[in-house]
Amino acid sequence: MARLVAGLLLLAPGLAAQLQLFVLDGGSERAVKGVVDLGAIDAADTLDTIFRLRNRGTRPATLETLSVAGTGFSLAGAPSAPVTIVADGALDFRVRFRPAAYGSFSAILTVNADTVFVRGAAVPGPVLSAEGAGVLASGATVEFGAVERGASGMRRFVLGNPTQGRLDIASLAVSGSAYRGPIGVTLPLTLAARESAGFEVIFEPRASGPQEGALLLNQRSFRLLGTCVEPPLPRPQILLDPPALHSGQQGKLSIRLSSAARTSGSGQLRIEFIPNVPGLGADPAIQFLSPAGRVVTFTVEEGAERARFAGGTETDFQTGTTAGAIVFTAQLGAESDQVSAPVAPAPVAIDSVRVSRGGGELEVRLVGFDNTRSISQLTFAFFDPGGRPVGSGPVRVEVASEFRRYFESAGLGGVFALKAVFPVTGKTADIAAVEVELANSAGPTRLERIRF
Amino acid sequence: MARLAEIVLLWAAALAAQPDIVPARIGYIRDATNRLRPLFGVSANFILGEAEHSGVLSAACSGRFVLAKTEDTVMLLDEAGRLVERWTAPAGPALFAFAADGTPALAFFPGVSELMRVERGRLRPVALDFRALEGQPLTIALEAEGRVRAVLVGRNALRVRSIRLATGLVEEERELDGAAAPALALPDGTLVYSSSTGLVVRRPDGGEEPVGLPARALTLDQLSEDRVGVRLEGGGRFALRLHPGGHRLDRLPEATP
Numbered sequence: 001m002a003r004l005v006a007g008l009l010l011l012a013p014g015l016a017a018q019l020q021l022f023v024l025d026g027g028s029e030r031a032v033k034g035v036v037d038l039g040a041i042d043a044a045d046t047l048d049t050i051f052r053l054r055n056r057g058t059r060p061a062t063l064e065t066l067s068v069a070g071t072g073f074s075l076a077g078a079p080s081a082p083v084t085i086v087a088d089g090a091l092d093f094r095v096r097f098r099p100a101a102y103g104s105f106s107a108i109l110t111v112n113a114d115t116v117f118v119r120g121a122a123v124p125g126p127v128l129s130a131e132g133a134g135v136l137a138s139g140a141t142v143e144f145g146a147v148e149r150g151a152s153g154m155r156r157f158v159l160g161n162p163t164q165g166r167l168d169i170a171s172l173a174v175s176g177s178a179y180r181g182p183i184g185v186t187l188p189l190t191l192a193a194r195e196s197a198g199f200e201v202i203f204e205p206r207a208s209g210p211q212e213g214a215l216l217l218n219q220r221s222f223r224l225l226g227t228c229v230e231p232p233l234p235r236p237q238i239l240l241d242p243p244a245l246h247s248g249q250q251g252k253l254s255i256r257l258s259s260a261a262r263t264s265g266s267g268q269l270r271i272e273f274i275p276n277v278p279g280l281g282a283d284p285a286i287q288f289l290s291p292a293g294r295v296v297t298f299t300v301e302e303g304a305e306r307a308r309f310a311g312g313t314e315t316d317f318q319t320g321t322t323a324g325a326i327v328f329t330a331q332l333g334a335e336s337d338q339v340s341a342p343v344a345p346a347p348v349a350i351d352s353v354r355v356s357r358g359g360g361e362l363e364v365r366l367v368g369f370d371n372t373r374s375i376s377q378l379t380f381a382f383f384d385p386g387g388r389p390v391g392s393g394p395v396r397v398e399v400a401s402e403f404r405r406y407f408e409s410a411g412l413g414g415v416f417a418l419k420a421v422f423p424v425t426g427k428t429a430d431i432a433a434v435e436v437e438l439a440n441s442a443g444p445t446r447l448e449r450i451r452f
Numbered sequence: 453m454a455r456l457a458e459i460v461l462l463w464a465a466a467l468a469a470q471p472d473i474v475p476a477r478i479g480y481i482r483d484a485t486n487r488l489r490p491l492f493g494v495s496a497n498f499i500l501g502e503a504e505h506s507g508v509l510s511a512a513c514s515g516r517f518v519l520a521k522t523e524d525t526v527m528l529l530d531e532a533g534r535l536v537e538r539w540t541a542p543a544g545p546a547l548f549a550f551a552a553d554g555t556p557a558l559a560f561f562p563g564v565s566e567l568m569r570v571e572r573g574r575l576r577p578v579a580l581d582f583r584a585l586e587g588q589p590l591t592i593a594l595e596a597e598g599r600v601r602a603v604l605v606g607r608n609a610l611r612v613r614s615i616r617l618a619t620g621l622v623e624e625e626r627e628l629d630g631a632a633a634p635a636l637a638l639p640d641g642t643l644v645y646s647s648s649t650g651l652v653v654r655r656p657d658g659g660e661e662p663v664g665l666p667a668r669a670l671t672l673d674q675l676s677e678d679r680v681g682v683r684l685e686g687g688g689r690f691a692l693r694l695h696p697g698g699h700r701l702d703r704l705p706e707a708t709p
Binding site: 247248249250284285287289290291292293310311316318319320321349351352367368369399402403406410412413415416417418419420421 | 477
């Protein structure tokens with residue numbers, strides 16, 4: 001508590017024209033005249049009074065001596081003399097009044113060769129202690145530490161009557177939206193001589209960050225300080241639908257939380273791929289779809305038990321066309337989950353077959369994928385409208401090197417489109433169906449007879 | 453059968469000399485930021501290629517050719533994305549139609565209600581006044597024997613009209629019960645349109661098959677010979693594959709802007 005007091009400084013003749021003492025009160029200066037009365041406070045309370053020493057001269061002046069002598073008085077924030085004060089400059093210092101008992105107190109404030117008489121009074125008042133922090137001076141800070149949002153912290157206080165008489169506690173209150181109390185005392189409160197009463201203040205913050213409050217005791221104020229931290233996010237758990245994956249598939253992924261979220265937050269979901277055969281190269285189709293890519297973000301709302309993606313509680317993904325392991329990793333705050341879903345090698349899968357007749361030739365177009373990227377042989381068998389084989393038997397073609405070159409350069413995983421043209425002697429209309437077989441390292445694929 | 457055709461086994465040698473194994477390109481797609489991208493892959497396994505054109509207001513792909521409309525130009529691309537023709541065109545979006553063999557056939561410009569036909573590498577106006585048809589065309593298709601089939605949205609319903617190009621005579625007209633925009637007419641006579649439960653695929657023989665959607669369809673685009681792109685209200689894009697044995701709906705990757 002800084003108070004304005006006025007007094008008279010008996011300036012040394014050499015300095016009289018230069019140094020003038022003021023007391024600050026609410027930001028304004030008041031010249032000191034005679035005795036400075038600091039006022040009355042509770043015993044054990046603290047009263048700081050700000051003095052200002054101003055150099056009114058045109059030359060620098062030196063503060064050689066600055067002291068206060070008297071029980072219950074001290075200097076605070078005062079520089080070590082000697083100190084030079086420039087022309088038109090000023091120097092502030094505090095005189096602290098902290099009476100240990102009630103009664104009248106006085107002291108001599110000395111500035112260079114001049115003195116000012118300062119005095120104060122201490123009235124009987126309670127002593128406030130905080131558990132673990134001892135007796136609190138007015139303005140002291142009581143720390144509540146870090147408390148999770150939604151949880152609470154508590155500090156215990158003790159009000160003591162150090163006097164031999166009865167003390168009435170007129171006012172005891174807590175301010176600040178994050179604080180609640182005092183709990184355990186009822187006002188008006190009267191403490192008998194040497195009696196004490198305990199009470200509690202609760203810190204229950206609802207918003208993150210530092211939270212300030214105050215404990216108000218009669219005219220004294222004590223700062224309450226705590227920090228609100230967000231609760232930890234729950235552990236994510238990845239759920240795949242379907243749980244078992246194979247190539248050329250779209251699936252859905254959702255994230256279940258280990259418990260209802262006590263705070264909101266956002267996380268990241270990644271999809272990575274480890275091919276069965278090292279060096280197979282990229283498979284860009286292994287990705288999430290909305291948005292397309294290998295990373296999507298998700299959010300968690302307070303109270304929710306599932307994460308949300310853009311558009312809902314699920315996100316779609318593709319398994320691509322390469323055998324290996326698709327690894328999903330969800331990171332939510334400090335928690336994470338990882339699922340590795342194997343994609344087994346499989347025989348060649350055909351997505352579409354088109355056969356067309358041209359002038360003297362048949363054209364067979366196959367679109368499909370080989371998740372082993374090891375197609376080695378194609379077999380075509382043609383049939384007439386009666387279902388009888390045409391020609392001298394199935395046409396077998398070794399294609400391992402052609403497909404290897406294609407897969408190395410295409411960069412589309414195991415997807416391919418193949419066009420096979422068969423010159424025909426005679427009428428192409430006499431050929432009505434074809435059977436196609438493809439072989440890779442996982443086994444043969446025989447397509448149903450295609451009629452055209 | 454007296455004489456069977458014979459397969460010449462030289463194919464094996466020819467394949468070895470010049471194998472025709474290429475990336476599986478499905479078609480083209482206009483993304484959410486009006487960029488035209490090739491679409492690769494197979495069902496349930498799509499890969500968006502890099503954007504090749506921007507500022508595309510309308511696009512359709514038959515599998516063999518792509519028609520794309522920018523503000524004042526119609527581009528004709530081949531299946532590999534190479535520019536075949538470029539024509540100056542009226543401002544705004546366009547509706548396109550391909551012939552049954554996938555070649556470009558018609559373009560309609562709603563901003564000026566003008567129909568044009570692709571003939572011998574040029575875009576030629578057709579003397580057909582769509583303003584007189586009582587309804588805004590949602591989609592057009594080229595029918596056999598010089599007719600255009602248009603689905604028009606009127607006051608209360610969608611109507612299909614077959615109109616002779618040479619005369620403008622409406623030769624057939626019917627109302628589509630329970631149909632709503634958007635709609636897409638395909639070269640083989642298939643019609644896809646929105647309904648209260650999703651989409652309806654109406655085959656050329658009149659048979660109808662429902663396709664459930666997670667949300668209402670906003671747009672329908674021809675992605676390839678047998679795939680229709682479906683953009684949903686609230687986001688999300690799907691590829692509807694039309695197949696005699698049953699249709700297939702897969703989610704499409706959505707490019708980030």
